[in-house]
Amino acid sequence: MNNSILLIFLVSIVVIVNGQSQCRFAPTYKASDLYTNEYVAQAFVNDVLYWEGFFGGTNASGINIATGYTYDGHGIDYTTGQLANPLHDFSAPSKESIHLGVIARALDGYSPNGNFDILQFFHVNVSQTEEEKSYIRQTDDPRWDNMITILYRKIQTYENWNRTFPGYGGFMPWVNVNDSGIYPIAGYWSSNVPGLDNGEMIWGIYAVYNKLYELGFYDDLAERYENYFKYLISTAKLVFYQTPGYITSVTTIKDIFAQPSPGNYQNTGGYLDDPYEGELLTVFMDLFCEWNSTAERDQLWINKRAMLQNVQFETPLGNLTVQKGWWFSSHEQWKYFMLPYMDIPVNYKVFMNGEAARTWFSHIKEFPGLFASVTNVSEPNANPNYVSAAGIQEIAFELILTNDVITPYAAFPTMLANFSVGLQWYYNTLIGPAMQGPYGSTESVSIQGELISPVLTWDSKITGVLGILGGISDMNSRYLEKHDLYDRFYDVIDREWSLKFPDIIGENIPLMTPNVQVPLVLHDFTDCAYESLSSDQSNSSSN
Ligand SMILES: *[C@@H]1O[C@H](CO)[C@@H](O)[C@H](O)[C@H]1NC(C)=O
Ligand SMILES: *[C@@H]1O[C@H](CO)[C@@H](O)[C@H](O)[C@H]1NC(C)=O
Ligand SMILES: *[C@@H]1O[C@H](CO)[C@@H](O)[C@H](O)[C@H]1NC(C)=O
Ligand SMILES: *[C@@H]1O[C@H](CO)[C@@H](O)[C@H](O)[C@H]1NC(C)=O
Ligand SMILES: *[C@@H]1O[C@H](CO)[C@@H](O)[C@H](O)[C@H]1NC(C)=O
Numbered sequence: 001m002n003n004s005i006l007l008i009f010l011v012s013i014v015v016i017v018n019g020q021s022q023c024r025f026a027p028t029y030k031a032s033d034l035y036t037n038e039y040v041a042q043a044f045v046n047d048v049l050y051w052e053g054f055f056g057g058t059n060a061s062g063i064n065i066a067t068g069y070t071y072d073g074h075g076i077d078y079t080t081g082q083l084a085n086p087l088h089d090f091s092a093p094s095k096e097s098i099h100l101g102v103i104a105r106a107l108d109g110y111s112p113n114g115n116f117d118i119l120q121f122f123h124v125n126v127s128q129t130e131e132e133k134s135y136i137r138q139t140d141d142p143r144w145d146n147m148i149t150i151l152y153r154k155i156q157t158y159e160n161w162n163r164t165f166p167g168y169g170g171f172m173p174w175v176n177v178n179d180s181g182i183y184p185i186a187g188y189w190s191s192n193v194p195g196l197d198n199g200e201m202i203w204g205i206y207a208v209y210n211k212l213y214e215l216g217f218y219d220d221l222a223e224r225y226e227n228y229f230k231y232l233i234s235t236a237k238l239v240f241y242q243t244p245g246y247i248t249s250v251t252t253i254k255d256i257f258a259q260p261s262p263g264n265y266q267n268t269g270g271y272l273d274d275p276y277e278g279e280l281l282t283v284f285m286d287l288f289c290e291w292n293s294t295a296e297r298d299q300l301w302i303n304k305r306a307m308l309q310n311v312q313f314e315t316p317l318g319n320l321t322v323q324k325g326w327w328f329s330s331h332e333q334w335k336y337f338m339l340p341y342m343d344i345p346v347n348y349k350v351f352m353n354g355e356a357a358r359t360w361f362s363h364i365k366e367f368p369g370l371f372a373s374v375t376n377v378s379e380p381n382a383n384p385n386y387v388s389a390a391g392i393q394e395i396a397f398e399l400i401l402t403n404d405v406i407t408p409y410a411a412f413p414t415m416l417a418n419f420s421v422g423l424q425w426y427y428n429t430l431i432g433p434a435m436q437g438p439y440g441s442t443e444s445v446s447i448q449g450e451l452i453s454p455v456l457t458w459d460s461k462i463t464g465v466l467g468i469l470g471g472i473s474d475m476n477s478r479y480l481e482k483h484d485l486y487d488r489f490y491d492v493i494d495r496e497w498s499l500k501f502p503d504i505i506g507e508n509i510p511l512m513t514p515n516v517q518v519p520l521v522l523h524d525f526t527d528c529a530y531e532s533l534s535s536d537q538s539n540s541s542s543n
């Protein structure tokens, strides 16, 4: 692509920017319009991107602007909705994976789910240093420049991390984030590194660097992300592999300041053998690391087979064959953001059935939303606990502790499966009391409408955004094909899922939409209360 084409491309994006809405925008839309009118859905999504952009782009909310690295999140005031202590001054590669995912989608300028103004997420201005001005190409869209500036700062932060703490082999644990960079959180993570989160981040890096090369005029930046990716390939087996065919879920590092070498790593945390988001690291290692034989490589998958299980979920229209969940929390479907699992028919059918089950479960039980691991609701001035065990008991390995708390992001896999149905669940959660504030959506709400979780996090907010944007699996699919790795991915997933799912029933059972709303018991935030608009502005459906 040459410069003038980029210019036209950016200008066309600027033209569709709409007038800014109020932060409590959900009530200005009707659920039925979102479903039937793509322009309404588009306006709604652009509002989501704009308001979530305050979280993703404002220093000391979702990002440390000096380093371009994410902060896990921030507390908010229960009454006003404004930021309130504490800042979660820490993060993990899982948050990076989501940030990189949204960036990749914005670089691409396209979403499989609709014609959205993706750059709205980057509307908060980043002020460039004089030095940055000298090497960062300026465009006529400040939002694009904001995003590119963040990308430069982020890769610098990764490189500094790798230089300062070489023992991690470029992988990252939970870290503290400040203006100088990232540092292992004192205690456990200052000598341990998790596999799962890094597997998530890797695919964000892959999409970003390949897209940058495709654009053609950020080759310096692309090369730095590519080098980082290649470095992770070179250390992955040292850090995470245990013969025969095991990937560790947490590795203990003897000396985090030493160069990577075999004696520096010890498996202490069991194996990453789940068929959920942990699989992202398995796929990465299978495709990119060096293996002596196909048998050695295939052993990675054989070791994971036990947890890939076929169960049935009952609906009034008949049974659905689904993959058994850990909790069946939406979080478990993270890999569908990143990789083209849905290209493989057997996996696609199982995934679609799973999302049908997710929607039927809430529909039948008259829950106003969907379920995922999330920060619990709390009384004002109390400290909410994190509830991992949220999901669907009937099709889960583990005990579910609550179906009292819903979160917007639980709709992300449903949005990946069927955008218009998923968006309605997302909307139905957002429309709950105090579920929108000056920094976008709130973490969670009780189904009784009495309590919220006064917190903002990447996990609960921006996974929803990436779901709305359709994830990045189509992009990574393209790049895997380009690198001749797609067929191996396809064949392995086809083989493993075919083995466990020889017969799939319920394929014709539709996904369901919400049939109840959260009671409006709690008041909206005082700084984000719904204001009725004059008729020509409201429910922005007529454009
Ligand atoms: C960003 O926020 C952090 C945390 O509050 C603060 O230490 C830092 O000085 C801020 N940086 C900028 C550039 O405002
Ligand atoms: C960001 O900068 C642009 C260009 O200077 C300006 O038009 C826009 O209003 C700024 N945005 C904000 C939120 O200040
Ligand atoms: C960031 O944290 C590190 C590690 O605690 C510390 O050495 C450094 O001085 C901090 N930087 C700033 C700007 O606070
Ligand atoms: C990471 O650090 C290692 C060892 O210090 C170095 O050899 C390598 O080039 C670095 N990689 C990147 C991508 O910065
Ligand atoms: C694969 O090759 C490496 C290096 O030659 C060797 O150390 C390792 O034992 C081999 N693995 C298997 C499973 O044969």
Ligand SMILES: *[C@@H]1O[C@H](CO)[C@@H](O)[C@H](O)[C@H]1NC(C)=O
Binding pocket: 311, 312, 313, 314, 319
């Ligand atoms: C439907 O699924 C339930 C729950 O697994 C099971 O008990 C029942 O036998 C299944 N019914 C049919 C017709 O397969």
Ligand SMILES: *[C@@H]1O[C@H](CO)[C@@H](O)[C@H](O)[C@H]1NC(C)=O
Binding pocket: 376, 377, 378, 379, 385, 387, 401, 402
């Ligand atoms: C979530 O928080 C509420 C309100 O504090 C409490 O009643 C409930 O027991 C908590 N649920 C879980 C699963 O911890």
Ligand SMILES: *[C@@H]1O[C@H](CO)[C@@H](O)[C@H](O)[C@H]1NC(C)=O
Binding pocket: 418, 419, 420, 421, 510, 511, 512
């Ligand atoms: C989404 O689900 C609805 C309801 O089952 C169905 O009518 C629609 O065709 C589906 N859309 C797609 C793209 O599959």
Ligand SMILES: CC(=O)N[C@H]1CO[C@H](CO)[C@@H](O)[C@@H]1O
Binding pocket: 026, 027, 028, 029, 030, 031, 533, 534, 535, 538, 539
């Ligand atoms: C002016 C107008 O029609 N506003 C409607 C927009 O949608 C919400 C939610 O359905 C209604 O409550 C408003 O009355």
